[in-house]
Structure formats: C-alpha cells, structure tokens
Amino acid sequence: MMINMQIFHRIAVPLFIVFLLFFYSCEGLRLHTEMDFTLTPSDSLQLLKINESTEIELNPNDFSDSNITVTWSANTGMIVGHGLTAIYTAPSEPCTAIVQTLLTDEYDSTIMDSLVIIVYKQLIILKADDLIYSSGYTIPLGFQRFIDYVEQKKIMASIGIIGNSLEIDNDDYFTILRDIINDGSIEIWNHGFDHKLNGVNQNGETYHEFWNTSYEHQKEHLEKTQDLAREKLGISLRAFGAPGNNHDSVTLDVINENDEIKIWFYGNPESNKLILERHYNIEFPTSFPDYEEFVDNYPNDEEYLALQIHPNVWDDERFDQFNLIVDYLIQQKVAFVTPYQFYRLAQR
Known part of the structure; x- marks a missing residue:
C-alpha cells in the first residue's frame, strides 16, 4: 500500500515557515508571494544570501509511517541531510537554487518534491515617491506606467502615497489601489499627509511637513495617513519616508512611538525602526534617471540599495533610462524586494 505523503507542506527556516508555491529564473529574480502586508513571522521568504546557510525540515506530521528513507540533493551549493532535516549552504554566486x-517507503514506492531558493548578493528596494489621486485618470499616468512596468518585469517595488489623496470620494481609486496591493508586486508606504515643502510659518521660518513643525502636527499627519490606509485600503502601512526626506528630532519621537511603522526610508539612525539608508541614486539630479551615471559608480558591494525615483514626472526618455538601469540590475542578478520583505529578512 502506497503511503500518501505531502512533501514540503512545511519548510522551516530560521524564524520562518516557508510555503513554496512558485518557480523563479536567475534572469529576473523576483520574490513573489500571495500575501498582503499584514505578514507574520511565520510567513515565507524564499531568499538566502550567498555563502549563508539555512535549515530545511520536512513536517513529520505529513507521514503516516516512520519507515521512510529521505535523500536530499541540490543543483548548486551544498546540502547535508540528517533524516527529515538538512542544512543547505548557498553558493558564492547569485542564482536560483x-x-x-x-522519499522512499518500505515498499520502494517513491515521491519527489523540490523547493526553490533565490540566492542573492544584493537586494534592491525601489522607492517611488509622491502617489496622489488624478481627477483625469484616477491613477496618474506616470504611476500607471510604472505599475504596469513592475508587473511586466516581474520585479518588486514600493510606492509612497500622500495621505490626503485617500480623502477623495472616489471608490474607483481605492479599488485600483487595493488591486495593486493584492497583486503582491508593490508595497504602499506612508509619504506624509500633505507633502508640504518650503512653507513659511508665522515667524518667517521655513518649514516642511516633518521638519520645524510641532510634535502634535507631525503626529497628526503621520497617523492620519495610517488611519486612512486602514479605512480605505484595509492595510497597515509598514514603512515611512518624509517628504523631501526632511525630518528632525520631533520626527524621531513620532516615528519611534508608532507601533505600525517598522521601516524608515533615509531616516534618523538613532531610531528604533529599521533604517533604509541612501547608499546610491538612480536619478541624477532628482527626477532624471541616468543610466551611464548609475553604471559608472554602481556600488555592487552594498548589501542593499534603496533607490528613490519619481516616475510620475518622467517623460519617455527618462523612462527609457530607468528601464536600462533595471535591465542592468537584473543582469547583476540582484533580488528586488519590498520594504517590509526586507524588514522580515532583517529579523532573521
């Protein structure tokens, strides 16, 4: 009698349980899941850095008989099996492992299954700023082009939404945003409530939304966007980036006190949040992607690059420059991830 075995019902990696549903290609590495942005530490990430190791475990509850022989193998890297568990060590170059x-039972019946792990050297977080509602197109044309491109290229990205756009009385806007979120390729993050830059207060001083403004002002603007995202989109925003990347010591207190925010783009290194630092740029200057400039000084030794872009103001030429940069990064066999996926990797 054959044993009915479901292999890899649960794959254990440090602090995570991996549910493997998709196959990937080294030509366009993509971390893809069907999860939304309320992930828990038991959700899956099929990523492993070069030369690092992880434990893989078959779930013993899946087997009705203990008299089973398990043979482990890998197409690259090194694997050492010990019954239902194995230690896999990634190779020194990025690839798909x-x-x-x-599994063989006492009647010599066999069944085989496989697990795919993306082996990476560098992670890329695309930080697209300034999403607002468009009265003419609902989603601004530049952003719609960017969203379509991300899905077509099978990469991951993130978009910073300006919170007051969620006060618009337009259900189509919310439906489209929820569809984008549910696709899983793009994470929406908190880019302030009104994106105020270069204001002048009653004392004649310059202020920005999160710079040279009161604690009450900053807290209200952060939480308004968080609340609207929960109400209109059904999600908790996990990442924050200040408009113009301008912030002060008040912002530090406001962000530290917010339990929902886990990641801060270009934030204060004294924060208790995970700070995504600005190691490099795509746009030279702001709003102008430059392929040659990017390639000439590309820091391939950085573990990650959080790259700021403004797709809504790009014309065809600028978008073409961005496309060249993405193709170059894919050739380097990077892995594109969202901010919250990066956070979960960091928690390992």
Whole structure:
C-alpha cells in the first residue's frame, strides 16, 4: 500500500515557515508571494544570501509511517541531510537554487518534491515617491506606467502615497489601489499627509511637513495617513519616508512611538525602526534617471540599495533610462524586494 505523503507542506527556516508555491529564473529574480502586508513571522521568504546557510525540515506530521528513507540533493551549493532535516549552504554566486528530496517507503514506492531558493548578493528596494489621486485618470499616468512596468518585469517595488489623496470620494481609486496591493508586486508606504515643502510659518521660518513643525502636527499627519490606509485600503502601512526626506528630532519621537511603522526610508539612525539608508541614486539630479551615471559608480558591494525615483514626472526618455538601469540590475542578478520583505529578512 502506497503511503500518501505531502512533501514540503512545511519548510522551516530560521524564524520562518516557508510555503513554496512558485518557480523563479536567475534572469529576473523576483520574490513573489500571495500575501498582503499584514505578514507574520511565520510567513515565507524564499531568499538566502550567498555563502549563508539555512535549515530545511520536512513536517513529520505529513507521514503516516516512520519507515521512510529521505535523500536530499541540490543543483548548486551544498546540502547535508540528517533524516527529515538538512542544512543547505548557498553558493558564492547569485542564482536560483533547487533543493530536492526523494522519499522512499518500505515498499520502494517513491515521491519527489523540490523547493526553490533565490540566492542573492544584493537586494534592491525601489522607492517611488509622491502617489496622489488624478481627477483625469484616477491613477496618474506616470504611476500607471510604472505599475504596469513592475508587473511586466516581474520585479518588486514600493510606492509612497500622500495621505490626503485617500480623502477623495472616489471608490474607483481605492479599488485600483487595493488591486495593486493584492497583486503582491508593490508595497504602499506612508509619504506624509500633505507633502508640504518650503512653507513659511508665522515667524518667517521655513518649514516642511516633518521638519520645524510641532510634535502634535507631525503626529497628526503621520497617523492620519495610517488611519486612512486602514479605512480605505484595509492595510497597515509598514514603512515611512518624509517628504523631501526632511525630518528632525520631533520626527524621531513620532516615528519611534508608532507601533505600525517598522521601516524608515533615509531616516534618523538613532531610531528604533529599521533604517533604509541612501547608499546610491538612480536619478541624477532628482527626477532624471541616468543610466551611464548609475553604471559608472554602481556600488555592487552594498548589501542593499534603496533607490528613490519619481516616475510620475518622467517623460519617455527618462523612462527609457530607468528601464536600462533595471535591465542592468537584473543582469547583476540582484533580488528586488519590498520594504517590509526586507524588514522580515532583517529579523532573521
């Protein structure tokens, strides 16, 4: 009698349980899941850095008989099996690793299954700023082009939404945003409530939304956007980036006190949040992607790059420059991730 075995019902990696549903290609590495942005530490990430190791475990509850022989193998890297568990060590170059297990019962019946792990050297977080509602197109044309491009290229990205756009009385806007979120390729993050820059207060002083403004003002603007995202989109925003990347010591207190925010783009290193630092740029200057400039000084030794872009103001030429940069990064076999996916990796 054959044993009915479901292999890899649960794959254990440090602090995570991996549910493997998709296959990937080294030509366009993509971290893809069907999860939304309320992920828990038990959700899956199929990523492993070069030369690092992880434990893989078959769930013993899946087997009705203990008299089973398990044989482990991998197409690259090194794997050492010990019954239902194995230690897999990634190779020194980025690739797609396939780990296989062959189970044989006492009647010589066999079943094989595999798990795919993206082996990466560098992670890329695309930080697209300034999403607002468009009265003519609902989603501004530049952003719609960017969203379509991300899905077509099968990469990951993130978009900073300006919170007051969620006060618009337009259900189509919310429906489209929820569809974008549910696709899983793009994470929406908090880019302030009104994106105020270069204001002048009653004392004649310059202020920005999160710079040289009161604690009450900054807290209200942060939480308004958080609240609107929960109400209109059904999600918790996990990342924050200040308009113009302008922030002060008040912002530090406001962000530190917010339990929902886990990641701060270009934030204060004294924060208790995960800070995504600005190691490099795509736009030279702001709003102008430059392929040659990007390639000439590309820091391939950085573990990650959080790259700021403004797709809504790009014309065809600027978009073409961006496309060249993305193709170059894909050739370097980077892995594109969202901010919250990066956070979860960091928690390992």
